[in-house]
Amino acid sequence: MSMTSFSDWLYATQFSTALRETTWVIPNLQTIHIIAIAVVIGSAIATELRMAGIFATDRPLPDVLHRYLPWMKWALVVLLLTGALLVIAEPGRTLNNTLFWIKMALVAGASLVTLRARRSLVLATAGGSSAITVPEASRGLSWLMLLVWCAIIFCGRFIAYA
Template sequence: MYMQSFGEWLYETPISTMFRDITWIIPAVQSTHLLAIAVVIGSALVMELRLAGVLATDEPAGTVVQRYLPWIWRALVVLLLTGTLLVVAEPARTLGNTIFWTKMALVLVAFVLTLVFRRPLLRAPGGHAAIPAKPIAWLMLLIWVVVIFCGRFIAYT
């Protein structure tokens, strides 16, 4: 009930109204959000497939992580900013939506797993840390795929 009343209040704020009234804002923010998703998913795909032993196996894992992890962090910042703008513009579409909260929980899980299991590869000698890279890589890929599906389903639930 709290989310619904908060969403109703947010919808009536001048900033929310402005985002909806200026016709180009929401499409521009959604487009930027989608581009940032592409950067996260593309970078995660290359990084995780390397760690799963499928792609770029001639390069040390740490080198691949060092190349792509900064792209993920920057794109996640853009996603946070654009996602916040989208929630402010259309709070009813997201705040009461279970799929939205599932997506947010999965993004948080992916963020934490990346911090715990990927950042150590940046400091490990030769780019090899003592972690079970393959199973975590496949889990991370699965999480990102589910995040994408959840993002698309937000519009339909």
């Protein structure tokens, strides 16, 4: 089954039709999606700038990661749920759109790096010294990650115009 016929099938389902035709559903999903974006980006800025040695440098790195990573994790879950419902409501806008798939690949990569690599830093220091130094390569990765999060926002916004 091609992506076009899958999205046509999904569009015709009762669930998709109900989501689309209940006027308050899509605006509310979009609003929750945007609030969750603010939480993810806020947490990414705080943690990545700490890793780059620019923000909250007087706070131990594990403290900063402990504080923001759970927010980021739960906001990503909300993004996944609201995003999936938005796809189901209007599959033709997204499933046949290259920008949507670029965005999904970037979201998967950025989430993996943040929640795995960054988290392993926290675990590595748990119970040990909190005065760890961030390797130089990791500082470069922080700037790259901030760029990737910005690219995800651009892709999300441009889906409607591509």
